[in-house]
Amino acid sequence: MAYDLEEQEQIASLKAFWNKFGNLITWLAIIVLGSYAAYNYWNYYQRNTAAEASGLYEEMQKSLAAKDNTKVQRIAADIESKYARSAYAQMSALAAAKSAFDANDMKTAKARLQWVVEHGSDEYQSVARLRLAGVLLDEKAYDEALTALGGEVLPQFAGAVADRKGDVLVAQNKVAEARSAYQAALDAMAKNDPARQLVQLKLEAIGGTAATPKAAA
Structure with a gap:
């Protein structure tokens, strides 16, 4: 197919432009498309994770009602290991601490509360500090109780x-x-x-x- 002089000049300019910037444009396109795909995957992952954590938390509520501390602790550990960054991890840790306390398992109760103190956020952390100090007060670990209360709330x-x-x-x-x-x-x-x-x-x-x-x- 024959091109006139003006078309040939346009094609030559396009080729020169592509030779100079083609790789950059290609990589920018890959980055943009990759970011979009990652964003969609992250949203899907977040929704899926929240649903799974919610299911486990509901199962824990049933175990709490049945006073099955062994199962409560197992579910709490599962949520903590798989969904540590979710609110369900903090809520389940506080619930598991209460279950352990009621079962006279002070070591586990303190461990659950300490986890929230170290990894929790805002209200959950404040509640955990208060409850941990209460357990330590019962154990006559007074200095440790004051330390627990000394953090930000x-x-x-x-x-x-x-x-x-x-x-x-x-x-x-x-x-x-x-x-x-x-x-x-x-x-x-x-x-x-x-x-x-x-x-x-x-x-x-x-x-x-x-x-x-x-x-x-």
């Missing part, structure tokens, strides 16, 4: 953390420090918080007097 848990610190300090016979902790708990709690009355009773029981709360209602 969400602001809405500040009152509960200070209250638990007060309990630990009372157990250590550190009355003055306990009073300060209980007062800090009252300062952090809203006026309508149902836990306030108990904290006030504990404060008064060790010779303290509740000051005007600083927290807003």
Whole structure:
């Protein structure tokens, strides 16, 4: 097929352009298509993973209702190993810790709670710190309990953390420090918080007097 002079010049320019930029264009296309495929796969993987983790968590709920601690721990370990980055791993660890505690298996309870402290996020981590400190308080591991309470927690848990610190300090016979902790708990709690009355009773029981709360209602 014959081309006129103008067409030949256009073809020559296209060839020159492709010789110069062809490889770059090809690689850019491969990267874009690869990224799109990876994005679609990731979405599919996330949906599939969430569904599997949800199924295991539902199975755990049945085992909790049946008070089958052995099965609860097995499912918790399975979720932790396969879906550690999901919220289900944190929820199952907290549930498994309670199951172990009820079964008087303090070692497992502490291990589950410690896992959430180390790997959990936000609310789950804060809850785990409080519960772990409670178990350690029961075991008279007071310094460890205070260490557990010493990490960062969400602001809405500040009152509960200070209250638990007060309990630990009372157990250590550190009355003055306990009073300060209980007062800090009252300062952090809203006026309508149902836990306030108990904290006030504990404060008064060790010779303290509740000051005007600083927290807003």
